[in-house]
Each structure stands twice: as C-alpha cells, then as structure tokens.
Amino acid sequence: MVYNRRQFLILTGGLVGISIATVSHKILSKFQPNSSQNITTETAKTLPINQVVAIAPDGLYAPIKGDVRIIVISDLNSQYGSTDYEPEVDKAISLIPQWKPDLVLCGGDMVAGQKQSLTKEQIEAMWSAFDVHIARPLRQAKLPFGFTIGNHDGSGSMSGGKYNFQQERNLASAYWNNPNHNPGLNFIDKANFPFYYTFQQQDIYYLVWDASTHIIDPKQLTWVENSLNSSQAKQAKLRLAIGHLPLYPVAVGRDSGGNYMAEGEKLQNLLEKYNVHTYISGHHHAYYPGKTGQLELLHSGALGGGPRKLLNSNLSPQKTLTVVDISLGSQETVYTTYDMKSLQVIDIQTLPESIGKIIRKDL
Ligand SMILES: [Fe+2]
Numbered sequence: 001m002v003y004n005r006r007q008f009l010i011l012t013g014g015l016v017g018i019s020i021a022t023v024s025h026k027i028l029s030k031f032q033p034n035s036s037q038n039i040t041t042e043t044a045k046t047l048p049i050n051q052v053v054a055i056a057p058d059g060l061y062a063p064i065k066g067d068v069r070i071i072v073i074s075d076l077n078s079q080y081g082s083t084d085y086e087p088e089v090d091k092a093i094s095l096i097p098q099w100k101p102d103l104v105l106c107g108g109d110m111v112a113g114q115k116q117s118l119t120k121e122q123i124e125a126m127w128s129a130f131d132v133h134i135a136r137p138l139r140q141a142k143l144p145f146g147f148t149i150g151n152h153d154g155s156g157s158m159s160g161g162k163y164n165f166q167q168e169r170n171l172a173s174a175y176w177n178n179p180n181h182n183p184g185l186n187f188i189d190k191a192n193f194p195f196y197y198t199f200q201q202q203d204i205y206y207l208v209w210d211a212s213t214h215i216i217d218p219k220q221l222t223w224v225e226n227s228l229n230s231s232q233a234k235q236a237k238l239r240l241a242i243g244h245l246p247l248y249p250v251a252v253g254r255d256s257g258g259n260y261m262a263e264g265e266k267l268q269n270l271l272e273k274y275n276v277h278t279y280i281s282g283h284h285h286a287y288y289p290g291k292t293g294q295l296e297l298l299h300s301g302a303l304g305g306g307p308r309k310l311l312n313s314n315l316s317p318q319k320t321l322t323v324v325d326i327s328l329g330s331q332e333t334v335y336t337t338y339d340m341k342s343l344q345v346i347d348i349q350t351l352p353e354s355i356g357k358i359i360r361k362d363l
Pocket residue numbers: 109150151152244282283284
C-alpha cells in the first residue's frame with residue numbers, strides 16, 4: 001500500500017526519539033486518544049515500521065489503521081422534504097476517502113421523509129440529492145457503502161396490516177435497486193434489500209435488519225436467526241449487525257417507547273447467541289460507545305440536523321463521525337470519533353460511564 005508524504009511524516013515523526021518500534025495491536029486497541037496526543041505515547045516491541053500506519057485527513061488526529069477500517073456515519077437528513085444537507089455532511093463525505101476506510105456504514109435517515117404529504121416527485125428529489133451529496137462521491141472514491149433504512153427513509157410502521165409509508169418504502173427500494181446506485185457490497189442475501197440483507201467484506205459478516213420501527217416482525221426475526229446460524233456467518237472472523245433504532249435508549253428526547261427496540265433484551269440475547277461483536281445503530285443523534293453483556297453497542301451520532309444530548313450528561317450535542325479500526329486477531333475495535341464542527345477527537349472519558357444498563361465501552 002502506498003501512503004502519501006504526510007502520512008509517512010505522521011508515522012516517522014511519531015517515532016522520532018524512540019527506538020524504532022511498533023506497537024502490539026493489543027496495546028493499540030486500548031489506546032483512546034485525546035485530540036492532542038499522538039502515537040508516540042504508546043510504544044513497544046520490535047516489528048517492521050510499515051506495520052503501524054496512522055492515517056487521517058490533513059491536520060486531523062490520525063488513528064492507527066486496523067486490519068479493517070470502517071467509517072460510521074448516521075442521521076444525515078435535514079428537515080422534512082429537504083434536498084440539501086448541512087455543511088458537516090458535505091465536509092464528512094469530502095474527507096472520508098482520506099481516512100482510507102475499507103467500508104462506509106450508515107445508520108439510516110439518509111433522506112427526510114416520513115411525511116404523508118410528500119409527493120412521489122419530492123421523495124425522488126430527496127434521493128437524487130442524497131445521490132449527489134453522499135452516494136455518488138463515495139462510489140467515485142470506490143468505497144463500498146453499507147446502510148440501514150431509517151424511519152425517515154422508508155418507515156416500516158404499520159396500521160391494519162399495511163405499511164403507513166408504502167410509497168416511501170417503494171421509492172427507497174427503487175433508488176437502491178437501480179444498478180446505477182450499486183453500493184459495491186459483496187451481498188450474501190439481498191432478497192429483501194434494502195430493508196434487510198447480509199453481506200461480507202474482508203472476513204467480516206454484516207447483518208442489516210429493518211429497525212426503522214421498534215418492532216422486528218416474526219418473519220424477519222426467523223430470517224435473522226437463520227442468517228446468523230449460516231456457515232458463512234459462523235466462519236467469518238467477526239460479525240456485525242446494523243439497524244436504525246438502538247436496543248436501549250441513550251439520548252434525551254429519545255427515551256420514550258418507539259424510539260428504541262421494543263424487545264431490546266431479546267434481540268441482545270439473539271445477537272449474543274450467535275457471537276455478534278457489535279450492534280451499530282443511529283436515530284438517537286448522540287454518539288455513545290457502549291457494551292452490555294457480551295455485546296458491544298456503537299450508537300452513532302448524527303451528522304445532519306438535530307444532534308442531541310446524551311442521557312446522564314451535560315455535554316453539548318455534537319455532530320460526529322466515527323472511525324472504527326478492527327483487529328481481526330484480537331477481536332478488538334478502536335473507535336476514533338470526531339466532532340465534525342471542530343474536527344477534534346472526542347475524549348471517551350468525557351462521556352457518561354453508563355446509561356441505563358449500557359456500560360461505556362472502555363470500562
Ligand atoms: Fe431516525
């Protein structure tokens with residue numbers, strides 16, 4: 001792999017003054033940076049210099065790249081019907097290739113629907129704007145894009161056995177099934193794409209479910225269990241699950257029923273049973289890296305409108321992007337989360353130690 005001059009300087013600059021060394025991945029995995037720190041703060045062992053590579057856009061804190069690097073973004077939309085995105089969204093999309101990720105994941109709410117009065121033309125215009133601002137630049141950068149449908153993309157809410165937002169679901173499906181919008185994933189099962197599907201990238205198995213509402217119906221739950229029980233899922237080095245709503249609430253104003261999964265514990269048990277490493281969600285518009293039982297929980301913050309405060313916290317709401325560096329050997333993940341207004345790294349120790357039954361990831 002070829003790195004540009006700046007990346008080389010980060011690497012060599014970070015190692016000047018110490019015996020040339022690299023860091024065992026285990027040590028790196030424990031490293032949670034403050035924005036002012038650099039990689040010289042942790043050193044050990046002798047390994048070839050090219051095994052430690054810190055990569056980030058110019059001027060930003062550069063985390064050490066894992067075996068696999070994922071960038072997680074979420075909740076991109078602005079107000080209902082909007083065909084524009086806030087500056088942090090465009091800034092994030094323009095910077096993403098410079099982190100050199102292997103995959104971009106989105107926790108949903110890519111457009112601003114869930115309103116009955118929106119016409120077909122308005123909804124199509126929103127998806128066109130999404131394509132211009134987000135999907136097309138990522139396709140052009142040849143970055144695979146995994147995503148889950150949010151309540152504003154194509155809500156699965158039902159009344160009398162029918163979808164309340166059938167047209168929005170139809171148009172979301174039409175957008176994503178258009179060959180021109182191919183997200184570049186290695187699909188395993190796309191029979192119900194874009195609502196629920198599986199794919200595999202670099203030995204990691206990804207299961208996406210439709211958590212655009214708080215209920216996953218029995219048919220889909222059976223599909224989830226069969227998918228996680230498949231040989232492909234079991235043989236993968238790591239399993240990740242993605243859905244819009246979190247299992248449990250983490251944000252102010254999102255702790256009422258309907259804003260998190262109705263059967264969080266049952267779903268947690270299901271994911272644990274099949275050794276899923278992390279469940280990644282959106283909707284709460286507040287970054288919180290957590291864990292409960294055997295399951296890690298990455299609550300992604302919003303990039304678009306309406307960032308929220310965490311429960312148990314006085315921190316101001318922040319728009320965030322998270323770089324996830326994964327060590328396949330040790331099964332550890334390191335999050336580097338940037339406030340996309342200041343471009344500073346969020347110090348995990350400023351976040352609450354727990355929210356309900358969720359414990360902060362580093363504790
Ligand atoms: Fe949402």
